[in-house]
Amino acid sequence: MPEPVIYHIDVNSAFLSWEAAELLKQDPDAPDIRTFPAVIGGSEELRHGIVLAKSPSAKAFGVKTGEPLAHARRKCPDLKVYPPHYSLYVQRSNEFMELLRRYAPEVEAYSIDEAFCDMTGTTSLYGEPIAFAHKLKDIIREELHFTVNIGVSSNRLLAKMASDFEKPDKVHTLFPEEVPEKLWPLPVEDLFSVGKSTAGRLRSLGLGTIGDLAHANHDMIVSTFKSHGDTIWNYAHGIESSALTHETAPENKCYGNSLTISFDVTDSATAKRVLLSLCETVGARLRAAGAYISVVQVQITNNDFHQTCHQTTLPSSTNVTEKIYACACELFDAAWDHTPIRLLGVSTSKATSESYEQYNLFDMDKYEKLSKLNSAVDKIRTRYGEDAIKRACFVENDEKRDIRHMTGGMNKAKRTPKNT
Ligand SMILES: [Mg+2]
Structure with missing residues (x-):
């Protein structure tokens, strides 16, 4: 039996790198936003401006992912803010995973910008695993125009910890015997x-x-x-007693989005449009990560900042937008006390990498169709941009009360395990 070899590959400042590569593709003379204090952040006019990703020089100013843009600006007055492009990130993520699949016998997408590769037994094919990790990192940089960190070890836990060491564009090892010294x-x-x-x-x-x-x-x-x-x-101790992705961690993983709305919402139809818009992005993220969830939670914050959360467990796991949305609506109806709403959030948890849908025959047929429709829509958005296709209810938006059909950038919640 060959020694197990696991890579954990993590895109450095993913959204910002992907945005930078795109801007340079459109205009080769454009400045590289990775080289000065810059962040990807939500729109401030719409009151939901937080830092989604930061450049290394923004980090040097103390700018943190997840903090309000206003705070970030205080730390770094010259900070440049770029809006997120969700479907671009899904597209880049797919290209990244595809490249990995070309080289690794087994690839497990862990989040939109992270993957585990099981490289066990590939030495005769690619040579020594650490040297090949360097090579693979360079291939990614040259072909896809962004940098990654690769952590190399004999289990997923240590590989993941290793990829988090010094960044960017680095390979680190963290083998069990290195645990006392490095961990x-x-x-x-x-x-x-x-x-x-x-x-x-x-x-x-x-x-x-x-x-x-x-x-x-x-x-x-x-x-x-x-x-x-x-x-x-x-x-x-460096012992991965429970699998990181298939059993323990995904249950801790939560995929969610929230939106501070630019006006106070006082009717249920508008609130549900916001919920749908949030479910669109959550669903797309789940599908991009190959994840299925079985818990849906809705968060309502009213204009007095009073917060209500309701959640429910589905009888089967899913990543179908319509199903998550139907559930969110039910929760909303049960939870809303008709006070004006300032913020709405939809989050999902108990993620697994497999669906265990158990429907009756009628439902199965219906959800199979919806599932196919969802992935067709994802493909169109990946190719032609996220605005290429939208639901009819978002087409006639009154300008002042504009609700985007896909809202909420992705945030750290995408991979930070929740503490219980
Ligand atoms: Mg990353």
């Missing part, structure tokens, strides 16, 4: 699946680094954090 000195929040709240609790126990967690008493960690404690204690 243990890192702050505990850097460990996969340790979010803010878990990190806070670990720190209050005096465990500030991954090494501290690794050396902590296993029973104590399990009694404090239950089964997640066992997982993170093993992760701190």
